[in-house]
Amino acid sequence: xxxxxxxxxxxxxxxxxxxxxxxxxxxxxxxxxxxxxxxxxxxxxxxxxxxxxxxxxxxxxxxxxxxxxxxxxxxxxxxxxxxxxxxxxxxxxxxxxxxxxxxxxxxxxxxxxxxxxxxxxxxxxxxxxxxxxxxxxxxxxxxxxxxxxxxxxxxxxxxxxxxxxxxxxxxxxxxxxxxxxxxxxxxxxxxxxxxxxxxxxxxxxxxxxxxxxxxxxxxxxxxxxxxxxxxxxxxxxxxxxxxxxxxxxxxxxxxxxxxxxxxxxxxxxxxxxxxxxxxxxxxxxxxxxxxxxxxxxxxxxxxxxxxxxxxxxxxxxxxxxxxxxxxxxxxxxxxxxxxxxxxxxxxxxxxxxxxxxxxxxxxxxxxxxxxxxxxxxxxxxxxxxxxxxxxxxxxxxxxxxxxxxxxxxxxxx
Amino acid sequence: xxxxxxxxxxxxxxxxxxxxxxxxxxxxxxxxxxxxxxxxxxxxxxxxxxxxxxxxxxxxxxxxxxxxxxxxxxxxxxxxxxxxxxxxxxxxxxxxxxxxxxxxxxxxxxxxxxxxxxxxxxxxxxxxxxxxxxxxxxxxxxxxxxxxxxxxxxxxxxxxxxxxxxxxxxxxxxxxxxxxxxxxxxxxxxxxxxxxxxxxxxxxxxxxxxxxxxxxxxxxxxxxxxxxxxxxxxxxxxxxxxxxxxxxxxxxxxxxxxxx
Amino acid sequence: xxxxxxxxxxxxxxxxxxxxxxxxxxxxxxxxxxxxxxxxxxxxxxxxxxxxxxxxxxxxxxxxxxxxxxxxxxxxxxxxxxxxxxxxxxxxxxxxxxxxxxxxxxxxxxxxxxxxxxxxxxxxxxxxxxxxxxxxxxxxxxxxxxxxxxxxxxxxxxxxxxxxxxxxxxxxxxxxxxxxxxxxxxxxxxxxxxxxxxxxxxxxxxxxxxxxxxxxxxxxxxxxxxxxxxxxxxx
Numbered sequence: 001x002x003x004x005x006x007x008x009x010x011x012x013x014x015x016x017x018x019x020x021x022x023x024x025x026x027x028x029x030x031x032x033x034x035x036x037x038x039x040x041x042x043x044x045x046x047x048x049x050x051x052x053x054x055x056x057x058x059x060x061x062x063x064x065x066x067x068x069x070x071x072x073x074x075x076x077x078x079x080x081x082x083x084x085x086x087x088x089x090x091x092x093x094x095x096x097x098x099x100x101x102x103x104x105x106x107x108x109x110x111x112x113x114x115x116x117x118x119x120x121x122x123x124x125x126x127x128x129x130x131x132x133x134x135x136x137x138x139x140x141x142x143x144x145x146x147x148x149x150x151x152x153x154x155x156x157x158x159x160x161x162x163x164x165x166x167x168x169x170x171x172x173x174x175x176x177x178x179x180x181x182x183x184x185x186x187x188x189x190x191x192x193x194x195x196x197x198x199x200x201x202x203x204x205x206x207x208x209x210x211x212x213x214x215x216x217x218x219x220x221x222x223x224x225x226x227x228x229x230x231x232x233x234x235x236x237x238x239x240x241x242x243x244x245x246x247x248x249x250x251x252x253x254x255x256x257x258x259x260x261x262x263x264x265x266x267x268x269x270x271x272x273x274x275x276x277x278x279x280x281x282x283x284x285x286x287x288x289x290x291x292x293x294x295x296x297x298x299x300x301x302x303x304x305x306x307x308x309x310x311x312x313x314x315x316x317x318x319x320x321x322x323x324x325x326x327x328x329x330x331x332x333x334x335x336x337x338x339x340x341x342x343x344x345x346x347x348x349x350x351x352x353x354x355x356x357x358x359x360x361x362x363x364x365x366x367x368x369x370x371x372x373x374x375x376x377x378x379x380x381x382x383x384x385x386x387x388x389x390x391x392x393x394x395x396x397x398x399x400x401x402x403x404x405x406x407x408x409x410x411x412x413x
Numbered sequence: 414x415x416x417x418x419x420x421x422x423x424x425x426x427x428x429x430x431x432x433x434x435x436x437x438x439x440x441x442x443x444x445x446x447x448x449x450x451x452x453x454x455x456x457x458x459x460x461x462x463x464x465x466x467x468x469x470x471x472x473x474x475x476x477x478x479x480x481x482x483x484x485x486x487x488x489x490x491x492x493x494x495x496x497x498x499x500x501x502x503x504x505x506x507x508x509x510x511x512x513x514x515x516x517x518x519x520x521x522x523x524x525x526x527x528x529x530x531x532x533x534x535x536x537x538x539x540x541x542x543x544x545x546x547x548x549x550x551x552x553x554x555x556x557x558x559x560x561x562x563x564x565x566x567x568x569x570x571x572x573x574x575x576x577x578x579x580x581x582x583x584x585x586x587x588x589x590x591x592x593x594x595x596x597x598x599x600x601x602x603x604x605x606x607x608x609x610x611x612x613x614x615x616x617x618x619x620x621x622x623x624x625x626x627x628x629x630x631x632x633x634x635x636x637x638x639x640x641x642x643x644x645x646x647x648x649x650x651x652x653x654x655x656x657x658x659x660x661x662x663x664x665x666x667x668x669x670x671x672x673x
Numbered sequence: 674x675x676x677x678x679x680x681x682x683x684x685x686x687x688x689x690x691x692x693x694x695x696x697x698x699x700x701x702x703x704x705x706x707x708x709x710x711x712x713x714x715x716x717x718x719x720x721x722x723x724x725x726x727x728x729x730x731x732x733x734x735x736x737x738x739x740x741x742x743x744x745x746x747x748x749x750x751x752x753x754x755x756x757x758x759x760x761x762x763x764x765x766x767x768x769x770x771x772x773x774x775x776x777x778x779x780x781x782x783x784x785x786x787x788x789x790x791x792x793x794x795x796x797x798x799x800x801x802x803x804x805x806x807x808x809x810x811x812x813x814x815x816x817x818x819x820x821x822x823x824x825x826x827x828x829x830x831x832x833x834x835x836x837x838x839x840x841x842x843x844x845x846x847x848x849x850x851x852x853x854x855x856x857x858x859x860x861x862x863x864x865x866x867x868x869x870x871x872x873x874x875x876x877x878x879x880x881x882x883x884x885x886x887x888x889x890x891x892x893x894x895x896x897x898x899x900x901x902x903x904x905x906x907x908x
Contacts, residue, residue, distance in 0.1 A: 275630035318453075372636070373588055375606075378624075380465060417772070484756055489772070493743070494741060495741045669739065670724065673717070673722045
């Protein structure tokens with residue numbers, strides 16, 4: 001009773017505040033164009049855009065404003081320029097349907113651009129065919145939440161990223177859906193930021209892409225059917241937890257691509273049916289634990305440039321190949337994983353196989369040299385080749401083995 | 414022809430080999446299901462078994478059955494029946510009986526473990542259809558060889574060699590060629606070689622189910638087109654059917670000219 | 674049924690070198706000859722089981738070629754009785770009847786040869802003599818125009834032999850044409866209207882029994898044949 005009374009009171013107060021400082025935009029309102037309302041508004045005002053079709057672009061927001069779309073008003077950029085450009089702090093943009101920005105090869109045109117802003121919130125918008133979707137540059141403490149960004153990317157050269165963040169700090173990207181762009185979410189020189197609960201699908205290049213970005217984390221995201229699920233390049237201290245990497249298929253496709261990165265955590269992720277689950281090139285001091293690798297072409301492709309990675313307590317289930325490497329010496333640590341291809345025994349019944357498991361098969365070498373050979377993959381002749389290699393190793397690194405392979409699948413949360 | 418088929422099937426249905434074969438698949442499937450409690454895993458294991466075993470059994474039983482039923486065939490030859498009917502009837506009788514053992518042996522446990530309520534029905538269909546096709550193919554090859562060689566030892570030798578060649582040696586040769594000529598574009602060649610071996614072809618069908626993630630990693634356009642679309646599957650099935658038809662026509666042709 | 678100038682060789686081995694003979698209604702023709710003279714090959718050619726290289730075989734006035742329907746008119750008794758061993762005698766009989774798709778009368782034959790007790794037994798359990806009786810049963814249970822018999826009396830006991838002869842004469846009187854090979858010369862002497870003597874793939878002699886005895890100076894047929902063979906050896 002008391003609560004509802006309070007709520008009622010609060011509603012009245014906020015209504016009055018709005019009334020005092022709210023500008024309506026609509027066909028029958030004082031403003032028929034959003035740009036005019038933005039120019040006329042005082043800092044701190046709310047601009048309510050009523051349902052309708054607005055053909056506007058290059059709306060520059062240079063003061064603290066709350067742009068609120070009511071019933072998803074459509075703003076059409078008419079294939080030229082960008083729609084919202086934010087050059088102030090504490091701007092909030094929500095509830096809009098933005099479409100058709102221009103495509104430029106010299107300027108990264110975007111549906112919503114934040115340039116030098118702080119404490120901005122971009123929330124609950126729908127963007128279609130906006131070249132770049134949401135673009136942050138030199139921003140900090142911003143939130144990009146619950147947006148739906150869909151593009152029409154056909155090739156990498158003439159397409160932009162759904163969410164693009166450059167030189168920014170403390171950004172939260174959550175609950176967004178990014179489809180059919182070059183990259184779903186792109187981060188370059190971005191620090192202390194969090195990417196979570198997003199879905200990134202059907203992007204030409206990467207679902208999520210880190211470049212020169214340190215101390216970030218991404219959790220509970222889904223990366224499906226992208227060129228590669230996630231690429232982490234030239235970055236440090238990235239935490240990667242509880243994500244799903246699925247069906248990232250193709251000749252250069254990976255669930256997770258690691259290129260020159262150090263000190264990260266890859267924990268409790270699921271890699272399902274990717275051409276390569278994790279591809280590591282120059283990846284060092286990473287911990288990979290409690291992940292599930294299921295039905296990937298190659299669960300792990302770890303090149304010789306990778307050092308001191310810990311691969312422990314993961315489930316490797318029905319992958320065509322578990323591990324492949326071009327190294328002749330093993331510099332990483334594989335221990336206590338479950339491998340569904342393991343055929344050893346456990347005489348002392350301690351749950352750990354008595355013979356080590358060698359996850360690198362000779363035939364996977366053969367296919368990396370002669371890719372066509374994949375056609376005889378399940379031939380008994382291939383078993384023969386693999387068996388011979390097991391008995392007398394010549395090409396595979398002898399020390400690359402799991403000395404404590406588990407007999408039972410690990411129950412993952 | 415149907416009468417010969419009927420009596421051959423009837424004859425085989427009383428042979429203990431038929432039941433041994435049925436029992437083998439029943440035990441294997443039950444065993445795998447009980448061991449792993451996982452239908453998907455069981456199907457994968459069975460696929461590997463089927464690729465080796467159905468050709469081998471088709472070959473061995475085909476030759477064994479032919480040489481063992483020489484009396485029956487002699488009896489039939491003196492009756493007013495065309496040779497085509499006699500040999501086609503015998504062939505279909507054996508192929509159907511082996512296929513029945515195989516299908517029942519796998520299907521019964523699968524149904525019992527509730528395969529129908531899972532998304533694995535397609536996998537099972539692929540598994541069983543390749544098994545049945547391979548049975549028909551290798552039984553036909555065995556008949557061809559047996560009709561060609563009067564002497565059972567030679568016939569068995571030739572049949573087993575053909576099996577060994579197609580199941581193992583062929584892949585070795587193919588691999589060597591691919592490695593030797595690795596700098597040449599070999600996509601068409603590799604696919605073509607696959608078409609010329611029914612075991613490889615069946616394996617491709619199975620790989621399309623199990624290893625699609627790895628197969629998609631291959632760059633060649635021809636491969637991608639073949640493996641990534643239903644085109645590959647249609648070609649594979651059509652070629653497997655050809656692999657039945659050609660040996661059947663060949664052994665009928667031989668039988669027509671043979672002295673008994 | 675007429676065989677005209679038939680040649681057959683297996684690889685380099687020439688088995689038949691221009692054999693001609695004919696089967697006439699109401700006559701029994703005995704084909705005699707030492708082992709390997711081509712008797713069985715000749716019979717198999719007549720049944721279409723072996724395909725001759727040259728010459729012609731016709732039945733009912735038509736070349737047999739790859740035809741098979743003419744076999745409806747032939748009751749055939751193979752030399753070695755080999756049957757699907759899993760079957761019971763009754764099953765075998767009804768199977769052959771079903772496969773030939775012709776009316777068959779076998780009850781009389783069963784009782785004539787005392788096969789009644791064996792009808793429910795699997796073939797693999799039968800003695801050689803009983804198998805031969807089953808063989809006879811299969812050949813004679815259809816009302817055929819021609820009977821082609823390869824060593825029909827092998828393994829028969831004297832009583833069964835007697836009954837077989839009776840049956841054969843009976844069929845002859847019904848106007849059937851019979852061709853049989855045999856090693857039992859006195860059987861040929863007793864039953865045959867004509868004798869064909871095959872030697873190394875050729876018809877050495879073709880004529881009546883008496884004619885053969887006269888030509889080769891024998892008290893009986895056996896002696897005449899012995900004379901032929903020793904002549905051959907000395908030649």
